[in-house]
Amino acid sequence: MTTTAPPPHRQGIRPTRRSPVVRVARWSATRPWRALGLWLTLVVGAIALMAVVPMQSMSDDDYGIGESGRAAEMIRDAGLEQAPSEVVLITADSGALDRTAAEQAYESLRVGAEGVAHVEAVGPPVWAEDGSAMLVPLTLEKGVDDLDSTVEALQDSTAEVAAANPALDIAQTGGESIGTQVDERVGEDLSSGEMRSLPITFLIMIVAFGALIAAAIPVALAFSCVLTAMGLYAVVSVLVPDSGTVASVILMIGMAVGVDYSLFYLKREREERLKGATTIDAIEIAAATSGRAIIVAGFAVIVAMSGLLLTRDTVFAGLAIGAMLVVAVAMVGSVTVLPALLAKLGRWVDRPRVPGLWRLNRRIGTGGISKRLINPVLAHPKTSLAVSLGALVALSAPALGMTLHQGTIDTLPQGLPAVATFQKVQEHFPAERPTLEVVARGDSADTAAVSTALESLGAQAQSDGLAAKANPVVVSDDGRTSVLRLTAVGHEGDEGNEDAVTALRETAIPAALDDLDGVKWVVGGDVAETMDSQDAQRDALPLVVGFVLLLTMLMMWTVFRSGTVALLTTGLNLLSVGAAFGVMTLVFQNTWAEGMLNFTSPGFLVDWVPLFCFVILVGLSMDYHVFVMSRVREGMRRGLSTRLAVEYGVRETASVVTSAAAVMVSVFAVFATLSMLEMKQMGVGLSVAILVDATIVRLVLLPAALVLLDKRLGALRRPERTGERELVPTA
Template sequence: MAQPLLDDRAAPDGAAPPPPPGPLGRLAGWSFRHRGRTVLLWLVALAIAFGLSTAFGGKYSADYTAPGSDSKTAQELLARDFPTQSGDTITVVVHSEAGVMSPAVQTRLTALFAEMAKVPHVKAAEAPDPRRGQVSPGAGTTGIAKLRLDVANPTDMPKADTHKLLDLANGAGDGLTVSLGGQAVQMAEQGAIGSEGIGMAAAALILLLTFGSIVAAGLPLLTALAGLAVSSLLIPVLAAIMPVPDWSTSLAAMMGIGVGIDYVLLLVTRFREWRAEGLEPQAATVATLDTAGRSVVVAGITVIVSMLGLFAMGLSFMRGAAFAAITSVLIVLAAATTLFPALLGYLGRNVDRLRIPLPRRKAARAANVISPGWLRWSRLVERYRIVAALAGIVVLLALAAPFLDVRFGFPDQGNDPAGRSTRQAYDTVATNFGPGANGPLLLVAELPAAKDTAALDALVARLAGTPGVAAVTPVQYAGTSAVFTVIPTTGPQSTATEKLVRTLRDDVIPPTTATGTNVHVGGLTATAIDSSANIVKRLPLLVGGVVLVSMLLLLLAFRSVAVALKAAVMNLLSVAAAYGVVALVLRGGWAGKLIGIDNPTPLPAFVPVLTFAVLFGLSMDYEVFLVSRMREAWLRTRSNSESIVIGLAGTARVITAAAAIMVAVFAAFVPAPEVPIKVIGVGMASAILIDATLVRMLLVPAVMHLLGDRNWWLPAWLDRRVPQLHIEGPPPA
């Protein structure tokens, strides 16, 4: 027969009876007592998620165009009036010293294109046309051909079919060099590295070093794996409902593994402390969820609130990525509050069993003993609080400085590793046609009448004489629509190309619009420029909204104005420092080469937006873990200095261990072939490292020592209206 709920927190002999457990404590007690049923429910959830993924899983997709932009209008018109040009394309760059138009080379190219046209999803192969500027000037040693696909999105092109095209290109024969370009080829050449497995292995090693016990280290891993298994199966279902970018699976895996292990690490630590106090496993489990469990839930909510800020960007792919990350966090929260107590029902008495042979002092074996080393550090920060605060701020600002000259844009195939076919195609085109040939501007026109081409002819003449324009291709007509290409003199990532797009829209095209002919500038280069500008414009809205909501949440949790304001400022500083590290590696040079970036690379504008939402929430996690223990000591001692010293010394070990795990998980994604994932991994790993060491272990306690009792001040009128959450645990009986 199950024990009454009040018995779940039964105190050791002679102690005062504890208060009734809260909702999390009652949930933990139920899961502990019905552990078999709880584990079975999670297995059923996994089976349901697998069934939904198999039956309803959709394909990943993303629209990076800016809503309402000129390039978006051009894309829509192209799809409507020129459907043969609206699908995805693969560029075929051919080079022969004999000249690509020579009869012998033409014979070989005809046979090659015939073979390529047989590959699935290739609906047409267009040979290089000198009249359209697709053969290099002079000896004509280089030509640009096109393979038109029957898929609109490069993610829909099977990688196996793209590899067939690569094999045909590599087998072109002596004297003829063929390389392929395009996003479909780029994705096929990227491959995969199994970052999730690397992150889990690193986390397992850190947990073993932290706990010294295989059982204690295994609990966070088992819980995180269960949450990751369910969430990873649900994300394809999400992709069937809304646009979800393919890289969101990596983001969700980062969040699920890192957050799941971190949260359960805190719970295991508190469980061992309660056991050391003499509580039985069931009572210790309930007490753990009633104290540390509240911090975990608040920390998880802050992450979710931060991710919800991405909805303010008004971009469909941002919403899809946010939903994927939120799904992962919610499921690992559910696992931490239900599955973890159930596992303790089986392993609670043996949590310190299967110890590994590590040199450990006897005093450190007790889970609830504060480390003397961290206690000395805490006293040192108290003594030199002014120096510590100034030093921390100076270092953070120095780390953030490289972000001041960051260059926004989308990395292209010129940033790929030198050995790939896409990079070879890019370099060959840039050498023989000029850098602008890799970033053509596609102009789509709407004519007032089918034969009214006078205004468009005048526009073409003006374009040919516009500084920064290398060439203009002949116009193609389809009823009252027309399309032609403008080749810039500069590359797609150049600021000069961005200025050219603005010049065309603001100065060159408007006289044509006045005649009734509307012309829109589109293509991949213009789309990237419009998307970056749109995201950067909305970034302040995201930052303001996330900071404000997070401050309100912390105000409710800690009933302190100073804690909420300080946390917001500190988190902004740590995120800015992480941005600076990202900007530094994107410059190339020695820092970039450490992670596989060997030339200057622009920063995709959505990366700082995405990382801000994630990092601000994760930074709040450590703030909650640290300050909740400080507030617990403050309520007990009413001494600000002692509460800060005790809180820092008591949580430093678990925060640094949790941060080490998070850094390892994020750093495992740095070797990823995709530049956005690589950069997100760098930004998150560096941010967590900076936040958990420089900010939480130095700057936060130093500033709180300087503020004194003002740390815990709340106006009386607000104190009466703010509900008591008791994040540090229920008040003692």
């Protein structure tokens, strides 16, 4: 009895009807210089756009959502927004703080700061209750578009005073300082990611191909896709601004899918040339098979990412559009410029060869290792399915305890000077904590009554433990808008702050203001913004998940005309995602991995990361399923039994899927080493999911499930619909 699937045909094959993908590939292959010229024009043009149109960053207005968003808008309309500010913390380098030395340092700081443009005022020094620290408040001017130069000048002035007072520890912090340093660190991380991911990816490609030119093509094409997408997003950012992480996401996704798509195409073209096809025929066959799979997989990623637009959140919109752009560019490059390169290089694509690796690849052959791994699975499908399913469920279980929270000061790189100083400020000065803002708007005739009610509310909030401090009520020039600013009881991220917002909204404010006719009120501020953002994500989650799963399921059903395959693919995707979420929870909500990944656990996952990972993973997982299932269908249409067709599909795709997964895992793992906690969490989650998908799912779960579902896979044996591409043997 035959236990090993022979290839359906060993001779070359050619497409009898050319699909649009094949026609585009043939045009590029027969006019290579024109195709290469157009691609180069696109890349250079996009880079020029990036230089001419700087990427637009999100402003505070773009973050507004829910009730807190309305509060911020009311405050802006009334001209009552707080001026940007910085603070300088003075403590003793060791021992007790010398009060006289601190006051002398304050005078030096005041003189230096007053000479800096756009500094409105230097406030009087504020002493900690125990005398261990002095705080110097610096108020900056409102309405200045770019305060970077001001903050830089203040930092230089502060550094000079610090150098002149070695017995004191003098450091500056504030929203502007933290933002500037975080932006610089993101840029450093992006550069670091590029420098590390490129050589790692190139080494993997050398191992996969055993030839330098073949290895260089996917890496170079992927990097050109990244540059192009960044240039295009710079233009789009005018409408959908960058939250600070879009460039990192474009690099991460672009390198992963760009190399993968090129790898899929290049491997198939190479395979067909080895079977005897001419270069042009091999390019057409690769376009008709791998090219088609690339288009399906690419659209699956784009469809999945588009689900994030349903959140109506500017952060998600920027991330989604950045990822969609780079995937679209990678798709276009894989079916246009890649055929042109292959046609121009011909058999030189396999030169120069790396002798040891080249011989090793030839000796192992196609799927040589996976053949040994899959045979036990096909022999015992029920046992294999049960064991692998149990393993993934166990990995997914910790996700049930996942805690989500918006990024806080604790999720920023603690090594940044401004972040470390801010943490010290919170220790010495409890007043430097998140704010709660109660905004009331009514008729100007009610100004006095509203102000009195808000003053009473502030006193009551302190008495009830809802606030640590209440500032005087401020009123707009027209008398219609009044704002009460409260200082939260807990530090940033403290759950007690959220309880205070809930109590204010549900009981305290209605009791204080509901008797005033025509007065509308809302609660905003730092804590309320975090809560409203989480509530919005929670409300959008079912809609996004349902949209993504339904559309990707429909895509699989359309491509393979099998509801069984569509449902199976969706189920396996969810298992991979669940395993990734479980590992993310284990790693980042506990402390055991802090030393390995160089982070301090905040006890939660940053709220946007799991949802973003979900849509990416559903899309990326489709790559492997489409690629493997296309080969399985190819075998079944040529008369192989389901078991032999499954073995053939897995074996023929083993090398390319393994290489592609190695690239993705290595690129995502690089991001797990960066300093931004969001990037670490995303890198770990995506790495785990791709690793699980390429091993447990592809080699065990999927083959076992297909064998057990044999009777429900009849649709895979049906021939192509009339007018579609069909492959037949060449003479």
